[in-house]
Amino acid sequence: MQDALAGVWRTLTGEELPPVSLTGDDSVLPGPFRVPTAATASIAAATLAAGEMLRVRGIEPGTVSADARHAAAAFGSERLLRIDGHPAPSAWGPLSGDYRAADGWIKLHCNYRRHEAAVCWALGVPAVREAVAKTVAGKTVAEVESAVVTAGGAAALMRSRADWLAHPQGQAVAELPLVRLDRIGDAPPRTLFDSGRPLGGVRVLELTHVLAGPVAGRVLAAHGANVLHVGAAHLPRIPVLTMDTGQGKRSAFVALDTEGGRARLKKLIARADVLVQSFRPGALARLGFGPEQLAELRPGLVVADLSAYGWTGPWARRRGFDSLVQMSSGIAEENAADAPAPLPVQALDHATGWLTAAAVMTALRRTVTEGGTWRARLSLAGTGAWLDSLGRSAATSSEADFADLLEDADLLEDVDSDFGRMTRVRMAGELPGAPPRWDHATHRPGADTAVWSPVGAAPGREVAPATQPG
Incomplete structure (x- = not known):
């Protein structure tokens, strides 16, 4: 696990790995792929990045730690979610x-x-x-x-690994780094809002849908960011994923297919510090919010772009989800017998989300130390290639073992939410200098106004005004 984390950290920062404590092993989840290693390493990377944000504030972060059992639960958080003691509705449609x-x-x-x-x-x-x-x-x-x-x-x-590596998109993905971080514009060094939390006073605008992007926003919220998720009233949502990934965020609707909605988005971006978006490559640019426009609109912005199959190659604009990338890239085929054999959790989504949060915090640190406008790019297929590169596990756990995590009360916590009494997986990754936490549970979609709350304001809800008659 240490080697996997060290490789991720070098890719992200170009630095040697700080002191970190990793516990557990790959036996906590079934299957040949080293999913617990990937989970623990990506969670540790994000937590280390939060610790470095503390350090630039003059706060000693302490020794970061991550545990494989907790990481496995975090990567299956949507499956462990309970509302009033009952499982949330399934995320899968009847024809899926x-x-x-x-x-x-x-x-x-x-x-x-x-x-x-x-x-x-x-x-x-x-x-x-x-x-x-x-x-x-x-x-x-x-x-x-x-x-x-x-x-x-x-x-x-369902393709084999060999077929994927020979495919033009597989070849394109093989040429991409796990995380690409580029300076895309000039800006003076950032001054951070005074806070004892890594991301206190940092405004994060989240334009994402299932699942990696919302996970990234959830991680950033746990480290103190003011996260505003922007969706649209007419777009479909998957309730269990909305409930699970909305922790600590506000939620507002903006109709980006209207001139007024795009004007509202422009105002939000102009006062944001971070934009996390998972539109298909090129889609946001067609609305007038490409990287060059963003750098001009908000110098010093950190932009994180997420995609399914990467940002180059013939499939760069193809729709994709974790389960589809597993099929395309040989993961589901490797251990298939009578049917495809998926990973025990949606590891490509969750790992990409945590790694995105790590990339955002790394880029934010650079805006403090050297200035600039920054862009991070990640993909589910790139994360899948990284998982493949970690080798295989000799673990003998069964799929049924995952349910045992429900009995581990130390990994779960109960909170009141808009949806009822919620049992959720506790935030993973230990940061002694500023323990991560969510300031509130998930808000209902569109429950807040599409404005930034004042920096330093107590967490809470800004309820959208009711439509006036006439």
Whole structure:
């Protein structure tokens, strides 16, 4: 684990690894991939980055620590979430899942209605699982993948690792670093708001959807950032993921397809310190918020761009999710028997989220020490390549062992939320100089106004005004 973390830290910072304590091993989760190592290393990297933010404030961070068991729980946080003692609704849509085609397996991602509709349109079938399965069975995986993607849906056929490494997108991903951090503009060194927390007074604008981007914002909120998640009222949401990843954030709606909404976003960016976004590459630029425009609008901004398959190559703009990237890149195929064998948790999403938070805090530190406007880029496929590079585990845990984490009360905590009494995974990563915490539980989507709360204000809710009659 130490070697994995040291490699990540060098990629992020170019520095030697500070003192850190890592405990546990890969036996806490099943499967051949070293998911607990990746989880522990990415959580430790983010916590170390928070510690370095403390250090530039003149506060000794103490020795950072991360534990593999806690890391595994954090990477499965949406599965461990409980509302009033009951599991939250499943994140998976009724048509989502693995289907056997004439020559292999394909995964269809239908958690959103528009993606479900694209599958049904592409295949010419009603929204009935049996009808989808029958039609897929009569086609090749390539035919199904091409038809669904062309229709605007999300699908991935199961490739082997060798096939992925020979694929043009696999080759493009292999050329990319795990994290790319670039200075994209000039700005004077930043002066931090006086705070005893790593990100106290730092305003983070989050334009993300499931799952990596929201995880990044959740981590930043736990270290004291003022995080405002901006979505749109008409966009679909997955309740369990919204509840799980919204800890410590405010939530507002802005209609970016309107001139007024884009003007509101411009005002928010002009006063932000960080922008985390997971639009497909190029989509935000088409709205007038490309990297050059952002650097001009807010000198000193830190921008974090997340994508599924990376920012170069023929699939740079392809829709993708953790489960699809696992299918495309050989992860699901490696241990497949009667069906694809996914990772025990959505590790690509969660690791990318924690690594994004680490990259943001590293870039913020640079804005303090040397100034500039910075851009971080990460991808689920890049994180998958990193996981692959860690080698394989000899762990013998079973999938059922994951449920045992529910019995580990030290990893869980209860809080009141807009959704009821919430049992959630406690924030992972120990930072003695400023223990991370969420100032409040998840707000309902759109419950807050799309404005920045005053720096230093007590955490709370700014409720959106009711629509006036007439």
